[in-house]
Amino acid sequence: MIRNVAIIGLGLLGGSIGLALRERAPGIATTGFDANPNVRDVAGERGLVGTVCDTPADAVREADLVILCVPVGAMGEAAAAIAEALPEGAIVSDVGSSKQSVSEMLAEALPGRAIIPAHPVAGTEQSGPEAGFASLFTNRWCILTPPKDADQDAIEAVSGFWAALGARVEIMDAEHHDLVLAVTSHIPHLIAYTIVGTASDLEDVTRSEVIKYSAGGFRDFTRIAASDPVMWRDVFLNNKSAVLEMLGRFTEDLTALQRAIRSGDGDTLHDLFTRTRAIRRQVIEEGQDDERPDFGRDH
Amino acid sequence: MIRNVAIIGLGLLGGSIGLALRERAPGIATTGFDANPNVRDVAGERGLVGTVCDTPADAVREADLVILCVPVGAMGEAAAAIAEALPEGAIVSDVGSSKQSVSEMLAEALPGRAIIPAHPVAGTEQSGPEAGFASLFTNRWCILTPPKDADQDAIEAVSGFWAALGARVEIMDAEHHDLVLAVTSHIPHLIAYTIVGTASDLEDVTRSEVIKYSAGGFRDFTRIAASDPVMWRDVFLNNKSAVLEMLGRFTEDLTALQRAIRSGDGDTLHDLFTRTRAIRRQVIEEGQDDERPDFGRDH
Numbered sequence: 001m002i003r004n005v006a007i008i009g010l011g012l013l014g015g016s017i018g019l020a021l022r023e024r025a026p027g028i029a030t031t032g033f034d035a036n037p038n039v040r041d042v043a044g045e046r047g048l049v050g051t052v053c054d055t056p057a058d059a060v061r062e063a064d065l066v067i068l069c070v071p072v073g074a075m076g077e078a079a080a081a082i083a084e085a086l087p088e089g090a091i092v093s094d095v096g097s098s099k100q101s102v103s104e105m106l107a108e109a110l111p112g113r114a115i116i117p118a119h120p121v122a123g124t125e126q127s128g129p130e131a132g133f134a135s136l137f138t139n140r141w142c143i144l145t146p147p148k149d150a151d152q153d154a155i156e157a158v159s160g161f162w163a164a165l166g167a168r169v170e171i172m173d174a175e176h177h178d179l180v181l182a183v184t185s186h187i188p189h190l191i192a193y194t195i196v197g198t199a200s201d202l203e204d205v206t207r208s209e210v211i212k213y214s215a216g217g218f219r220d221f222t223r224i225a226a227s228d229p230v231m232w233r234d235v236f237l238n239n240k241s242a243v244l245e246m247l248g249r250f251t252e253d254l255t256a257l258q259r260a261i262r263s264g265d266g267d268t269l270h271d272l273f274t275r276t277r278a279i280r281r282q283v284i285e286e287g288q289d290d291e292r293p294d295f296g297r298d299h
Numbered sequence: 300m301i302r303n304v305a306i307i308g309l310g311l312l313g314g315s316i317g318l319a320l321r322e323r324a325p326g327i328a329t330t331g332f333d334a335n336p337n338v339r340d341v342a343g344e345r346g347l348v349g350t351v352c353d354t355p356a357d358a359v360r361e362a363d364l365v366i367l368c369v370p371v372g373a374m375g376e377a378a379a380a381i382a383e384a385l386p387e388g389a390i391v392s393d394v395g396s397s398k399q400s401v402s403e404m405l406a407e408a409l410p411g412r413a414i415i416p417a418h419p420v421a422g423t424e425q426s427g428p429e430a431g432f433a434s435l436f437t438n439r440w441c442i443l444t445p446p447k448d449a450d451q452d453a454i455e456a457v458s459g460f461w462a463a464l465g466a467r468v469e470i471m472d473a474e475h476h477d478l479v480l481a482v483t484s485h486i487p488h489l490i491a492y493t494i495v496g497t498a499s500d501l502e503d504v505t506r507s508e509v510i511k512y513s514a515g516g517f518r519d520f521t522r523i524a525a526s527d528p529v530m531w532r533d534v535f536l537n538n539k540s541a542v543l544e545m546l547g548r549f550t551e552d553l554t555a556l557q558r559a560i561r562s563g564d565g566d567t568l569h570d571l572f573t574r575t576r577a578i579r580r581q582v583i584e585e586g587q588d589d590e591r592p593d594f595g596r597d598h
Contacts, residue, residue: 097515121515124592125579135598140514170511180508183498185515190556191490192516196575198545198552199482209479211581212469215439216396216420216484217491219588220519226579229572236560236568246497247557251550253497257489258546261535269535273528276495280424280525282510289518293423295594299434 002157003028006063008056008078010034010043011228012123013095014069015132018048020165023134033059034129035070042129057085065161067118068094068106073234075102079109086113091154093118097181097231098239099145099174107147114154119143119177120167121185127228138166139287145174182242186235187250190243192224193232301390301456302327305362307355307377309333309342310527311422312394313368314431317347319464322433332358333428334369341428356384364460366417367393367405372533374401378408385412390453392417396480396530397538398444398473406446413453418442418476419466420484426527437465438586444473481541485534486549489542491523492531 005021007014010032021028032049033056034040044052053059060066060082070078075096086092091114096102099117106115122140124131142162146155159169172180199210199218214222236243260268284291304320306313309331320327331348332355333339343351352358359365359381369377374395385391390413395401398416405414421439423430441461445454458468471479498509498517513521535542559567583590 121512123515126592131592133598138598141511143512180504180512181515183494183501183504184509184512184517188494188516188520191494191553193572193575194553194556195482195487195490195549196578197571198549200574200578201552202482202548205479205482207578207581210483211578211585211587212440213420213442213479213483214582214585214587216422216480217487217523218483219582220523221487222575222579222582223588223594224516224519225572225575227572229569229576232572233565233568237563237565240560240563243560244557247553249501250494250497251553253500254490254493254546254550257493258543261539261542264536264539266532266536269532270528272496273492273524273526273531275499276492276521276524277528279495279499279506279510280521282506283513283518283521286510286513288510288513289522290596293425293430295522295596297589297594299432299437 002064002161004062004064005030006060006066007032007049007069008059008066008082009069010039010048010052010129011069012127012131012136013120014067015043015046015048015129016134016136017067017069017165019132019134020137022047024166025164029062031059031063039129046129048129048132056081060090061085061087063087063090065157066090066092068092068096071231071234072096072098072102072238073230076105076109079106083110086110089114091116091157093158095120097185097235099177101238103145103147103174114151115147116150116154116158117145117174118158118162119145119181120162121181122167123227125223125226127231135166137162140167142167142169143177144169144171145177146171178239178242179245182239182246186239186243187246189224189227189232190236190247191250192221195221196225301363301460303361303363304329305359305365306331306348306368307358307365307381308368309338309347309351309428310368311426311430312419313366314342314345314347314428315433315435316366316368316464318431318433319436321346323465324463328361330358330362338428345428347428347431355380359389360384360386362386362389364456365389365391367391367395370530370533371395371397371401371537372529375404375408378405382409385409389413390415390456392457394419396484396534398476400537402444402446402473413450414446415449415453415457416444416473417457417461418444418480419461420480421466422526424522424525426530434465436461439466441466441468442476443468443470444476445470477538477541478544481538481545485538485542486545488523488526488531489535489546490549491520494520495524
């Protein structure tokens, strides 16, 4: 049974885990640490965890479960910083968006420990200790990627933990996770960042025009492109092969549409635009988006 | 002064204009027509216009202002269908998303008439006569692209009309409009349609996985890719050169990011991801999007 949870990194994800635990599992004691002292101060003020500690070692000393909530590029360092103080039998997990590289980093920094990597597929464009909220994980999926030799009890403990936070849990291998998330998350972010960059660098269309007329579709991309720069830099550097593979598929398909536009092939366009409509309906039926038009934006 | 408005096409845009007029300018009489009899029935039930007519000619017979709210590929035909019955001095406008091609179609079908093409930059992913609502244009921009020899009074009448519906009005030439909207609306739609198509056609990732884990970013794209297929087919066929031009810029930038990922160049990624954040802030400051995290989606 998990009684003491340590959260390392108190931004959007770490903070939301703390707040969700306070609301849904008040019997679990929480400690937390963040490398940034200002973040620790805000975490204390907002009560993101029961006790904000001054070192990662202090935060994990009593923990049954440690969750690393730092950018994926910082996971190895964060794991190394808790290695000495980690109690015997404690489970280490994380919330990183790429799983093969993180699994390797954690295994290297914490040899012989119970490591159950995890990825809750949830977030907003906001980041930092002010951004978290208790319902972030409600009805979202959390993917666990336990190594082949992982302890079954540890897997069940982490599954039960995420279910207690309101999430639905799925287990898959890290390689497949990285491919799936490349297409459902990483490539969407990459193309959003790209088009927002492209639009703001044009000579013949001013930035002011881009912003004024953004309600035509562009503004949606600006939300995603406002996501945390360090987190996303690390995702692309750490899920390189799956991202490049999926980017290749996307570019092929975009080239085919470009050809259809150039040649005036309206049927190809109409066929695709009809098929994609069905996907939206399924996303809503599966409870993965707001069914109200325009995400329920204020009009 | 505009006293009688005829709306040809009673989908999302036409219906929203009718509802906005009823709410904000109840002194203006409205008539409407849609080629689809089922749409006419719903329009009558919802009261989208005061009188639903059985022919386009009947709808425009008393009009001071006619607004064509049909897909841009159907504008020429819609204009031809009202030519005979159009009262002398009536102004003809539209809501099409591409302006050079529409301007040409209208000028050809209605020689010697007062034509003031317009494009309200507003919409949702929904379409049809059930989709419209009175506040769709509030605080959105409506771009007029009057021909060089347009009558100043006609321009002012259409400007005043859109201001009365709650929109902010800008005037520019049709060619520039088409370039600006290619980047703020058409390319965002094209890449959303593309990635949703790519994701649903993969062999190694199932469609069910794509839908389950769509909250990682993909779901945003499914909303845009649920937009009306005929409308968007016509936009791409009718704004071909600007779309291909902007698509070229986008592809160049995407290729540069691809290279940065492949070579592990984190600084290039971080620099871009930091710059794009500022654009989001400006979009919100300009009142062009909901400032709440995640568009105010329910969590």
